[in-house]
Amino acid sequence: MSEKNDKQNASSSPQSQQWSPESYQKNAAFVAELGLPLLDLLRPVPGERILDLGCGDGVLTEKLAKICEVVGVDASPEQVQGAQAFGLNAQVMSGEALTFDQEFDAVFSNAALHWMLNPDSVIRGVRQALKPQGRFVAEFGGFGNVAAIREALERELGRRGIDGAGLSPWYFPAPDEYRGRLEAEGFAVEDMELFDRPTPLPGDVTGWLQTFGESYLSAVPDEERDDFLTAVREALRPVICGEDGVWMADYVRLRFAARLQA
Numbered sequence: 001m002s003e004k005n006d007k008q009n010a011s012s013s014p015q016s017q018q019w020s021p022e023s024y025q026k027n028a029a030f031v032a033e034l035g036l037p038l039l040d041l042l043r044p045v046p047g048e049r050i051l052d053l054g055c056g057d058g059v060l061t062e063k064l065a066k067i068c069e070v071v072g073v074d075a076s077p078e079q080v081q082g083a084q085a086f087g088l089n090a091q092v093m094s095g096e097a098l099t100f101d102q103e104f105d106a107v108f109s110n111a112a113l114h115w116m117l118n119p120d121s122v123i124r125g126v127r128q129a130l131k132p133q134g135r136f137v138a139e140f141g142g143f144g145n146v147a148a149i150r151e152a153l154e155r156e157l158g159r160r161g162i163d164g165a166g167l168s169p170w171y172f173p174a175p176d177e178y179r180g181r182l183e184a185e186g187f188a189v190e191d192m193e194l195f196d197r198p199t200p201l202p203g204d205v206t207g208w209l210q211t212f213g214e215s216y217l218s219a220v221p222d223e224e225r226d227d228f229l230t231a232v233r234e235a236l237r238p239v240i241c242g243e244d245g246v247w248m249a250d251y252v253r254l255r256f257a258a259r260l261q262a
Ligand code: BEZ
Pocket: 111, 114, 140, 141, 145, 146, 170, 212, 251, 252
C-alpha cells in the first residue's frame, strides 16, 4: 500500500461498519487487552474526568472508571448498549461530531481513530472537549497497518472484477502527518511512536475479516462470500500464519500523547 493510498482513505466514504457484540467478543477481545499499556501513558488520577473516545464495548472504560470519572462515546449503538450493560456512563456519539465543551482533563482513545475518516473534525472536537492543558492520549492503526491483509483483500476482489482500492474504511496516517494535524489544532505532541505490533488472532484470519472487513465483504455477492473468504484466507496463509498455526495480523500502531496549549 502506498502512503498516497493511506492518505486518500481519509476522505473516501466506504460502507460503514456494523458491530456485533458477540462477534467482537469472540474475535476481538485482544483489542482491549493490548490497549492496557496505553493506560500507563494516560496516567489517570482520582478526581479527573476522562472521555473515552470510541469506547466500544467498554472493557477499557471500565478500568478507567475504577480510577476516575469516565464518559464513553461510540458511534455504534450496539457497542454502547454493551458498555451500558457494565453500568458505564456511555452514549452514542460520532467521534467526528463531538459535542463537549471544555469539560475533560483528558481524552483517551484505543483502536478507534482509524475508523474516523475525517481526522481534523475529530481533533477539533477533542480540542473543544478538553479543559486548558488537557491531554489527548491515543493509539490506533498507523501507516502500513494490516497492509498484507488489505493487499490480499484487494487482489482477490480484483480477480472478481471488483475494484477494492477505494473500499478501505480505515485511516492509517504516518506520524508526521498526524503530528501536523494535532499541532494545527493547538496541541503540543509530547510523545509519538509508530511501531509494528504483530497481533496473534484467536483463530484463523476469517474471524478477523468477518468482524472488521464488512466494507470489503459487502462488495462481494452473497453467494460468493464464503468462497471469497476462503480465497483470501488461503492467500494470506503463507504470509501471516506461522508454522505453529498461529495467525498474526500485521498491525502497526501509532501511539501518542499530546497536550492542549493555553
Ligand atoms: C486496528 O486496530 O489496527 C484495526 C482493527 C480493525 C481493522 C483495522 C485495523
